[in-house]
Amino acid sequence: MQRRSRTLTSDSNPPQGDTVPARVEEVSIEKEMKVSYIDYAMSVIIGRAIPDARDGLKPVHRRSLFAMWEMGNTHDKPTKKSARVVGEVMGKFHPHGDASIYDTIVKMAQPFSYRHMLVEGQGNFGSVDGDSAAASRYTEVRLMPYSEALLEDIEKETVALVPNYDESLTEPVVLPAKIPNLLVNGCDGIAVGMATKMPPHNLREVCSAVIGYLDNPEITVEDLM
Incomplete structure (x- = not known):
């Protein structure tokens, strides 16, 4: 040996x-x-590669949405510059560089990347052909109603909060997620010795399946389908 x-x-x-x-x-x-x-x-x-089954989000996605929620950057208010949002996320919750944060926000605003977009974007957010998005100083964003459903009631102690990287603020371990986002939007991730790729599913069908399972925990796969 x-x-x-x-x-x-x-x-x-x-x-x-x-x-x-x-x-x-x-x-x-x-x-x-x-x-x-x-x-x-x-x-x-x-820490970063595989989404959490409870809200279907990776840490950088969760922190970006939470920061936008804390900023009041909701769907019923004017959009904010992406650069400002990126700075908020990086300064408070995710000190790992602005590029990864902006790339995440861009993807959440692309209709061809998510079945239900989490972020509404104004400006050039790339194309399905692989064209890059405009720089963060040129684009603007705000939350979509769908993502707000993942965040609602977070102030009511519905989920655990933990200190951020410098222990000056707190951030949620997971979002309350009224919607089974993992199933609805799907996910993908490549980690060390593990990878995942789940396709998206129809929201109405997923909700019907959840209700069916609640009514009958012994329900079979055939009955769910």
Whole structure:
């Protein structure tokens, strides 16, 4: 079995001068790779790549919608510059660069990317042929009524809130989601050792299936279909 040496500093014996007290710990390469791989894979799966089944959203989507909701950027109010929304999301909830945030907002505003759009956009948001959207300083956005149904009652302690990245604000773990968004809009994601791609489904049929399951938890797939 291959092994490697890992040197760790000892907190109980602080370094004096150029001497750094240390201990050598033998670690199995196979064990270390297994543990590190699983930790990294779970971090990617939970942290950014795979949508949550409860609201059908990845963290960047959820944070973008929540930030727009907190800004009052709803469907019945004037649109706001995309650059302003991106800055709000990045500054408060998702400090991982503006490009990924704007790309997410653009996709949520494309009728060819979502069966039910989550964001209403004004300006050039790209095309089905692969044309890029205009820069965020040129486009404007606001929430769609559909996405507001995912956010309604969030202020009534319907879902758990956790501290944001710098613990200055709180953000929802998941949206209340009155609509089974995962089934209705579908999803796709590529993680580490895992991938998913679900097609969208008709909203009326999904709601009928949910009601049927509530009325009869033992309902068969044939009856649902």
